[in-house]
Amino acid sequence: MNVPLLFLLACILHFNSKCSATILPSSCPYPPSQWCSTLDSAVQCGVLKHCLHANLTKWHHAGEPVQIEVYYETLCPDCIMFVTQVLYPTWVLLQDILSVHLVPFGNAQEAPSGSKYIFKCQHGEQECLGNIIQTCLLNMSDNAFLIIFCMEASTDVIAAAKSCVHLYSPELSWERLMSCVNGDLGNQLMHQNAVKTNTLDPPHQFVPWVTINGEHTDDLQKKAIKSLFPLICSKYKGIKPVICGEGGHRDLRI
Structure with missing residues (x-):
């Protein structure tokens, strides 16, 4: 598992404040936790594409976490x-x-x-x-x-x-x-x-x-x-999210 890549993906998908210096326009008045709360905030903060991607990658699963x-x-x-x-x-x-x-x-x-x-x-x-x-x-x-x-x-x-x-x-x-x-x-x-x-x-x-x-x-x-x-992908008993890869053992290393 490539930890830096995981960190980068997490940063993009969850809009952590440590990313804000590189992807957040100065005109954005919202904290990272609210970037995707409304269409206006997503557009104003320049993260609409990322918000749409994050919503599209959500998966509904049958199984206990x-x-x-x-x-x-x-x-x-x-x-x-x-x-x-x-x-x-x-x-x-x-x-x-x-x-x-x-x-x-x-x-x-x-x-x-x-x-x-x-x-x-x-x-x-x-x-x-x-x-x-x-x-x-x-x-x-x-x-x-x-x-x-x-x-x-x-x-x-x-x-x-x-x-x-x-x-x-x-x-x-x-x-x-x-x-x-x-x-x-x-x-x-x-x-x-x-x-x-x-x-x-x-x-x-x-x-x-x-x-x-x-x-x-x-x-x-x-x-x-x-x-x-x-490990989490392999332990999950429900339908595995796409990001887990085939069989739930996707390797994110580059």
Whole structure:
């Protein structure tokens, strides 16, 4: 699987903000998430052709989406690479047959403190902050995955959070998000992530740790990291989308 090509395809089909410098006219007043929302916005932003193509490539399938769970840490370099260069592009291309579940915790540790929990993270306090921000996002926004990708693809994951939230979920105020992060809700949500991570069977040994349809094996982990796109195509039981290629194992390498 050629990751750069997957990333490029995802950029074109989903109009990610990192592409905007090259395909977005200066006259476009809309954020990327709204480029295809109306005919006027598509024309004004110069992406009508891409919007039509994206709509034409949508496929109606009979079958349950493939479930992928990713146990990760927000500042882990391997996790950042997997989320931004493998998972996100694959989801953009196969989102009709793929359901993504993110669990930010990884190798962190928790200890009870009264009615709350204290967390210690592998990459320090900033990672604990990133973990809880993304945990609250997953609980509060339908666009959480887009925001998390935006954060993880940035030079400074934590500093990018506010602008990423504004870009992909403008209806969610930063103050409301921080209320979750600093309050009882965020603490309890992080505890749930800790329980879920620490009760994995088999136990996780590193991050990112991937399960497919609730299952983890060494073989599935290797395939998920190296060739997630064909793995999802092969695991889907319904009619495979055209982009999977014949037999669902299309190779996008050039």
